[in-house]
Amino acid sequence: MVLCLGVMMTFVNVSSTISALSPLQDDLHISASTLVWVSSAFSLAVVSLVLSAGTLSDLLGRRRVFWAGVLLFTLGSFIAFLAGNAGLLIAAQALMGVGAAAVLPSSLAIVSHTFADPHERTGAISIWASCAGLGLAIGPLAAGVLLDQVSWHAVFLTDVVIGLITLILTPLLVSESKHPTRRFDPAGMVLGTLAVASATYAIIEGGATGYGKPVIIASYVVFAVSLVAFVRVELRHRDPMLELRLFKNASFTTVMSIGAVTMLAFVGISLLTVLYLERVAHENALMTGVKLLPMFATYIVVSAFAARLVQRLGIAATLTTGLALMGVGAFALLAAGPFSGYGAMWPGLFVAGVGSALLVAPSTAAAVNSVPPLEAGMAAASVNMFRQLGSVLGPSVLGTLVTTRFPRLLHDRLASAGVPAGRVDDVIAGITRGGTSRPQASLAHAVSAAYPQAFTDALHLGWLVAGIVSLAMTVPTALFLRRRRPVA
Template structure:
């Protein structure tokens, strides 16, 4: 008996939600994790970045594998691995083991994301139906982002941070049980393995992502990072050469001859850069400056995440009326405007200064995710949908690495400088200011200090951290506004087939 396509869509959306629950729940639990495990600031970045690094590195290979062995099989395998990684994170008793668990979940996420999108894309032949289904797929990512901090907050009120990862264990188990019954198996009938492309592509993405993440803490001009740049450059040249000559490449470079398709990939990266980066800065501000609990932080983030879910449900229909050019350009401008609106927050302001920026950022993000994904998938033949979905997911994951890594690293590296300056300005002797700053970087509080000094340190820390968050928001907002310019110029109102495609057109006007 054939399975109704929407049942399969709902099932794979559970897997997508699981992948994004991990991102936001881990961000929500960072403060508690740091207090328990006491990692350095640079190590703490890897607790969230290890997952994105592995996903970005393997997502193209996973998309190819899904075409070869079966999209359902790869999705199901990814869900199993992700669930196992979540159990490992639950059992972790050190920062190293937690980072390892995040990497294991990254392997699962790399399989789940492109396979799920490819399943959704192949479930509908009508472009309008496909766009709506992709909108549902994108909405579930927002639902996962919303569930993560709320679930984490509820669990952290009664349990240790380990319990946060049980959310994904439950979702993963349900996904694994339902998938064989609800999701039909499909393959690419003529796809062949591009082993050289897989290996070189993995090195390219891994080296670039590692340099982005680690360069933020060790310096982008350090010897080790420069060496990684060299590995990236050499592997990129080899990868492009191999893919250009291969008869069935992992990544068809001819797709990028289309300026609109290329610009859409930039939009996909920018959307996650802004969304995840802004979310992280908001969480850090609420937990470190406003001293809110994880649950209170999660509730306040609903202004962003709930808005994202609602608008995502409407984005598929809206893009049919206004077209890709206006939709994607407006989304970038609105998301960038939301980030800049958050500059209204101060060290001692309330939620009234925070929610407008979160709401606007949620609207902007929702206008980008599903339409950019649909623009990529619908602009290629159905047989290349797996490649397109893997590629757009790769760019999204690169954006999700860039957002928290670049903006988060700006905050963590600028905060000590700002704090020391604030303490000295407040009359604290330079040697004492330096010692207090070093303790604050490792999560120490002012509780053990004399009352008068503790008050000074608390106020200085709030001002310094807010200033650091402002810098991250300013750079993030300006970046998004700048990317909106080539988007308006190169993204076409109507997506047509690429030079390598047969006549496939998304009838959007």
């Protein structure tokens, strides 16, 4: 229960922050490029530090690192509540990301250590993963209520309350455990963090400003150099932070890839759906959260039964089915048109929710069960890193596809409606600078008709790519995933 509270807290922040982006942008008067970092600073910190945090939890004590992570996360949430400018809010999100990086692998390692039997462990991990979905579901609902009654500042108080409860209960109910022979790998930690951080920064910033800028190219150079150095160091270290030899086994590598693809599709579909509901259907934050429930609530319910399905169908069949359903759900969302209503959307969300439930917990359990018990912490940190990388790629890649295609589609529709070329450019510039400026009265009708159609068509491309990536991943999953443990 305590570990699940900690995990739920981290995911509440993800979905509640997305729900609060529009009001906080209006209140703080921040640009679209800066707004990207309000949510992405959290993801950058998590994906960069989660592997190192997993190693530290093995060395220093998993309960100790978990408690410290909850403390940092709670502190960051309180700072975000008090933030009066974009810089402080982004810094608070980064601090929350540091805390989440400690919470995720340590909590999963404690679960793996507590439940030694593989079947029991799979069931416990299913509960652990369902609480992540519960956090994603609670976030928009709580944010919607607080945004309606108070302000965006209050959105971050939800995690402060959960964090304080978790801080009190952890020393009372969670047992301490360590890896008995784990050694410190400082070079691996530094190089691994640098490699992941530089690549993640390039993905996020490149998606917002363009991938051809010198700073983005430099980031990829840093990534390449640090990655090569990391591999050399880890292969020579007697007790590496990441056992790279495990990746020689196609099954282990496939599980890591599934983790990344799952979160790319899950978070990407969620974000695109939020954009549709808020910008096309003009729903408020609370109704947006309610209308996401077919995906999030289904994920929570089906996750509770995922362990039983694995026992009956096998891990490969379960994960292949989950990926296929995720892809079908994404394709089904293409039925949502600019004026079609919610009835065309919820079936796709429902199917995607079932698919994600068959992926998140089983793939996590497959990673942990595929290594010896003493390496469970490393496996937990690895799968969390790949999942977080996927959660960064989802909004960055799919969001970039939408934001780059939308202006072109809107330009074409306005031009087809007879709007003069000069006026078209002015309207698009006003909308893409933040969407707060309104067109002239003479253009209002043309824009009101063209905007939802162009935006929906742009979202369709994002959903289409999410579906294709999910279905493509079914091939290596069916071919390479096996039950046997890889040999280190």
